[in-house]
Amino acid sequence: xxxxxxxxxxxxxxxxxxxxxxxxxxxxxxxxxxxxxxxxxxxxxxxxxxxxxxxxxxxxxxxxxxxxxxxxxxxxxxxxxxxxxxxxxxxxxxxxxxxxxxxxxxxxxxxxxxxxxxxxxxxxxxxxxxxxxxxxxx
Numbered sequence: 001x002x003x004x005x006x007x008x009x010x011x012x013x014x015x016x017x018x019x020x021x022x023x024x025x026x027x028x029x030x031x032x033x034x035x036x037x038x039x040x041x042x043x044x045x046x047x048x049x050x051x052x053x054x055x056x057x058x059x060x061x062x063x064x065x066x067x068x069x070x071x072x073x074x075x076x077x078x079x080x081x082x083x084x085x086x087x088x089x090x091x092x093x094x095x096x097x098x099x100x101x102x103x104x105x106x107x108x109x110x111x112x113x114x115x116x117x118x119x120x121x122x123x124x125x126x127x128x129x130x131x132x133x134x135x136x137x138x
Contacts, residue, residue, distance in 0.1 A: 007031075009071065012108045014101070025105050026072040029113030030065060038064050066091050066102060069109050 009028045015021060030038070042061040043054045073086045076094070084090045095102040 008113055010112055012105070012112070014104055014108070023073060023075040025070055027069050027105065027109035027112065028071050029109040030068060031113070034068065035065075038068070063092060063095070065106065066095055069106060 007028055009026060011024050011026050013022050013024050016023065039056055039061055042057045042064060044057045044060075046053050046055065067088050070086065070091055073084075076084045076086070076090075078084055084094075091102075
């Protein structure tokens with residue numbers, strides 16, 4: 001039986017204000033382990049009355065998720081029509097100016113990972129519930 005051992009990477013398309021405006025994004029959805037590790041890295045520690053409290057820094061977590069998920073893009077331009085390179089500074093700039101747009105990308109990437117996981121689970125269940133063959137016992 002072949003099992004997936006490589007990370008999922010895929011190009012997804014996101015429409016802009018008009019159907020003619022389409023940008024393509026190469027995404028690598030994060031695994032649950034990736035998310036857990038990112039969340040652990042993005043904790044901020046605060047002290048209150050001699051006690052230490054560690055809380056997630058949600059902005060930092062979101063930015064790290066964006067940096068890790070979006071690998072490349074095509075068709076992304078600034079307001080003047082100048083093509084933007086896929087670098088962390090531009091990812092941050094786009095998120096700060098268009099958070100809903102970036103959330104669409106992340107949602108599609110998360111759905112891509114979920115679809116792959118669901119398909120693997122279905123295949124696994126099919127293997128377990130397959131009609132048994134004839135068993136010969138002595």
